[in-house]
Amino acid sequence: MRSEFLHFSPPLIGDEEVEEVVQTLRGGWITTGERAQRFENDFRAYVGAPAALAVNSATSALHIALAALGIGEGDAVVSTDMTFVSSIHVIEHQRARPVLVDVEPDTLNIDPDQVEAAVKRIKGVKAILPVHLYGHPAEMGRIYDIARRHGLAVVEDAAHSLPARYRGRMIGAPADGMDVPNLVAFSFYATKNLTTGEGGMLTGPPELLDEARVWSLHGMSRDAFKRYTSEGSWRYDVVLPGFKYNMPDVQAAIGIHQLEHLDEMQKRRRAIVAQYDEAIGQLEELETPVARPEVESAWHIYLLRLRPERLRIGRDQFIEELRRRNIGASVHFIPIHQHTYYREHHQLRPEQFPVAQREFERMLSLPLSPAHSDQDVADVIEAVTDVVEKNRS
Numbered sequence: 001m002r003s004e005f006l007h008f009s010p011p012l013i014g015d016e017e018v019e020e021v022v023q024t025l026r027g028g029w030i031t032t033g034e035r036a037q038r039f040e041n042d043f044r045a046y047v048g049a050p051a052a053l054a055v056n057s058a059t060s061a062l063h064i065a066l067a068a069l070g071i072g073e074g075d076a077v078v079s080t081d082m083t084f085v086s087s088i089h090v091i092e093h094q095r096a097r098p099v100l101v102d103v104e105p106d107t108l109n110i111d112p113d114q115v116e117a118a119v120k121r122i123k124g125v126k127a128i129l130p131v132h133l134y135g136h137p138a139e140m141g142r143i144y145d146i147a148r149r150h151g152l153a154v155v156e157d158a159a160h161s162l163p164a165r166y167r168g169r170m171i172g173a174p175a176d177g178m179d180v181p182n183l184v185a186f187s188f189y190a191t192k193n194l195t196t197g198e199g200g201m202l203t204g205p206p207e208l209l210d211e212a213r214v215w216s217l218h219g220m221s222r223d224a225f226k227r228y229t230s231e232g233s234w235r236y237d238v239v240l241p242g243f244k245y246n247m248p249d250v251q252a253a254i255g256i257h258q259l260e261h262l263d264e265m266q267k268r269r270r271a272i273v274a275q276y277d278e279a280i281g282q283l284e285e286l287e288t289p290v291a292r293p294e295v296e297s298a299w300h301i302y303l304l305r306l307r308p309e310r311l312r313i314g315r316d317q318f319i320e321e322l323r324r325r326n327i328g329a330s331v332h333f334i335p336i337h338q339h340t341y342y343r344e345h346h347q348l349r350p351e352q353f354p355v356a357q358r359e360f361e362r363m364l365s366l367p368l369s370p371a372h373s374d375q376d377v378a379d380v381i382e383a384v385t386d387v388v389e390k391n392r393s
């Protein structure tokens with residue numbers, strides 16, 4: 001058994017990231033400036049987006065996406081029950097109504113049939129907010145088709161899905177042939193495939209991103225950093241009651257080099273996934289994650305599902321047994337309908353989300369990071385196998 005606790009998702013930070021941060025700190029400009037601009041340009045080119053805006057989290061990116069689309073009181077947004085709360089909080093922040101639907105049993109992504117039914121049933125739907133859960137793109141062909149037919153915007157939560165492809169198209173790039181406004185929010189939180197500690201990026205059509213940029217910085221009509229440069233002026237005008245969501249250069253300095261290393265880090269991630277699939281796939285008590293043929297998953301999270309009829313222990317105890325073997329597992333996510341706020345304010349009940357509820361009860365996420373060594377991966381496999389062998393029913 002391992003002697004040290006294995007963290008679930010440690011970051012992989014190279015010397016280049018460290019050096020760039022040091023240079024930034026010594027360079028005399030540490031908030032949003034040239035490095036943030038460079039990170040935006042590099043990111044835009046990497047995913048093939050028409051425009052990109054660096055912000056301080058994916059939550060901020062989602063929030064200003066809704067603000068830029070003019071979504072507010074009296075509007076409704078259709079989203080998924082199986083996500084992190086901030087995907088849904090942002091709808092509340094705009095005083096719009098979240099309409100949550102259940103998920104598909106294999107990917108746990110939003111179910112397009114239920115999206116369509118909700119759009120037809122509920123008055124005032126303005127947007128669909130799918131989440132590419134665990135890095136596996138949602139069924140975007142169907143979702144864009146629904147959006148186009150009903151005149152809706154699409155705001156994609158891509159917190160997990162850098163880099164991922166749906167039918168060959170990179171998540172973050174424009175949806176082919178679909179004249180639907182699509183805004184895509186990425187996260188650079190500490191555990192994400194690319195990290196800046198905290199951070200995020202919004203991609204989308206340039207005119208919507210111009211609007212989002214104003215929302216992201218106090219509603220000022222021009223970039224604040226230019227105020228202090230030779231190009232700028234002290235005079236500024238505020239055109240909206242905006243937020244404070246800009247990404248500082250200290251963080252962009254990390255992001256620039258994380259992006260350079262991303263393909264290499266993804267290669268390592270995929271190799272770990274292949275090892276898990278091979279070893280764990282032999283255990284009949286467990287289900288390994290799916291990847292549909294039309295997608296390339298970003299493999300942000302390795303989802304394991306227990307077959308409860310074959311085990312004497314449930315999910316909670318499985319995680320506890322892994323912890324006793326010094327392996328840090330987690331759960332993604334507690335469905336939205338279970339949280340007090342959403343239960344009480346939107347009268348949500350488990351019966352409305354049978355798939356999310358059932359899958360939540362048997363799911364856990366294994367450690368997955370390019371920073372993990374071969375020994376770490378072998379330790380996880382050994383621990384999982386041992387827990388299964390000792391608890392077969």
Ligand SMILES: Cc1ncc(COP(=O)(O)O)c(C=O)c1O
Pocket residue numbers: 056057058059060083084086087131157159160186187188189199200
């Ligand atoms: C699906 C999903 N959406 C949004 C977020 C929010 O990301 P951030 O922490 O960058 O705001 C997360 C964070 O973990 C997430 O998992």
